[in-house]
Amino acid sequence: MKNEKGSIMRPDALPESASRPVATPLSPSVVYASDTPDMLDQQYEGALHGYTYAREGHPNADVVAKRLDRLEQAPHSGVVTGSGMAAVSAVLLGLTRAGDHVIGGNQLYGRSLRMMTEDLPRLGIATSMVDPGDMDAMRAAIRPETRMIMIEAVSNPTLQVADVTGLAALAREKGVLLVVDNTFTTPRAFRPFEHGADIVIHSITKLLAGHSDAMLGYVAARDKALNDQLRIFMITSGMNPSPFDCWLAERGMLSFELRFDRAQATAMILADHLAGLAGIKRVIYPGRRDHPDHARAQKLLAGQFCNMVSFELDGARGAANAFTRAADGLRFAPTLGDVGTTLSHPASSSHRGLSAQNREALGMSEGFFRVSVGLEDPDALCAVFTQAVAAALES
Incomplete structure (x- = not known):
């Protein structure tokens, strides 16, 4: 709208509504206006709840x-x-x-x-x-x-x-x-x-x-x-x-718990599957009995062993490269928790700042991978890993 001198002024308020939005509105405003200095004081002092500046x-x-x-x-x-x-x-x-x-x-x-x-x-x-x-x-x-x-x-x-x-x-x-x-x-x-x-x-x-x-x-x-x-x-x-x-x-x-439960169930299936494949040195999953901290995990996590699986290929960087190339449909990316399964290679991503000797001391060789299990069908996921591990073994 315009005032008497013709300058542009922002509207004072959003349109009123007797109903409420079902989805949370996005509020991108960086600043929020208060009626008076006294009101702003009350907001900063906690007497009134209100927003002032988005950084706060x-x-x-x-x-x-x-x-x-x-x-x-x-x-x-x-x-x-x-x-x-x-x-x-x-x-x-x-x-x-x-x-x-x-x-x-x-x-x-x-x-x-x-x-x-x-x-x-x-x-x-x-x-x-x-x-x-x-x-x-x-x-x-x-x-x-x-x-x-x-x-x-x-x-x-x-x-x-x-x-x-x-x-x-x-x-x-x-x-x-x-x-x-x-x-x-x-x-x-x-x-x-x-x-x-x-x-x-x-x-x-x-x-x-x-x-x-x-x-x-x-x-x-x-x-x-x-x-x-x-x-x-x-x-x-x-x-x-x-x-x-x-x-x-x-x-x-909103869907976190459903996603977590589905991914966790698949992670257990994948860990057991990987443990039976030729070309795998070791599989690390707290829900497996061969995990060194399995008893502690059972007590601390009450049967919730999460969606993360780690494993080590029987090979070095060449085997790792062959594995990721053959892992059709899986994303090789330094992240976790996505709806899709992702592969992470600590030696080239999260822990690349450590020396090779320090990584080896912590159990992270060039053949070491971390898997964030997603929401794929477990049988289809296991088939992809079977194919990828076989390719690594042949490299």
Whole structure:
């Protein structure tokens, strides 16, 4: 509309409606208008709920946060970030200072490992990488200045199962924070707060959103003061999420549990199938009895062994190349949690920053693959893997 002088003015409000939208509206606005300075004060002071600037929060992020809060049974509303690594960064950079010491699981996601081993030391924060299933080693690594222990409940990519119960008890005893990245396991299989974790992290990008079209993270803390500190750091450092990505992720999360259950059932079938193929050195799946942490996985995950399967070909890079070329219809991509099955090769993607010797020490050879099982027919999926493994064996 136009005012008397002819300048263009925005409409004051959306059209009124007695009914409500069934789908969550997308709210891309960067800024929100308040009626008066007093009202803006009340919003910032918490007397009124309202949005001000999208970096400080927006409706689509709140919808996603509330859904994940319910899934995780979070004590306080968590923070949605622009990526999973933004959530990791908010914890490692927002809750530590120079002179602190951080212990990380020795098989974290590759970028988490890089931040722990390269970025934190550069900022004066000491780090130690320790097997999260070795309680003696964890206890020995703790120092007076240790601030936190960060682990994955099930490690990426070797599917090692952490002793979360033991670590929670140790963290309480020593007065340090236990941070659990629950991306692989998801709240469908494991709820870290129920097992003594202080902080829970997710890459929503993966299984929760589930369609490889939204990049988001999430972090929530048991202690309200820490939760507020994480939120403030996220706002200050510009780790805010895109409304569109939040809108897409909410749509994906509506089918999350159905997708998880279907993919997990297929993962068990695929793991057993791979174990019977010539040309496979080993198969790693926590639901199999030959997994070194199977008993712990049964107790910790209560029969929910997730959709991730790892295996090692009987061969090096040439066999790996032959395998991916012959895996017809499967996407070779450094991701997980998609509706379709994806293949990841840590030596050339997530853990390429490590030396070959360090990768070998962690069990990641050139023939090592991680599989994120999707929603395909199990028989058809097994047939593709049979064909691909045979091609690798012939290479």
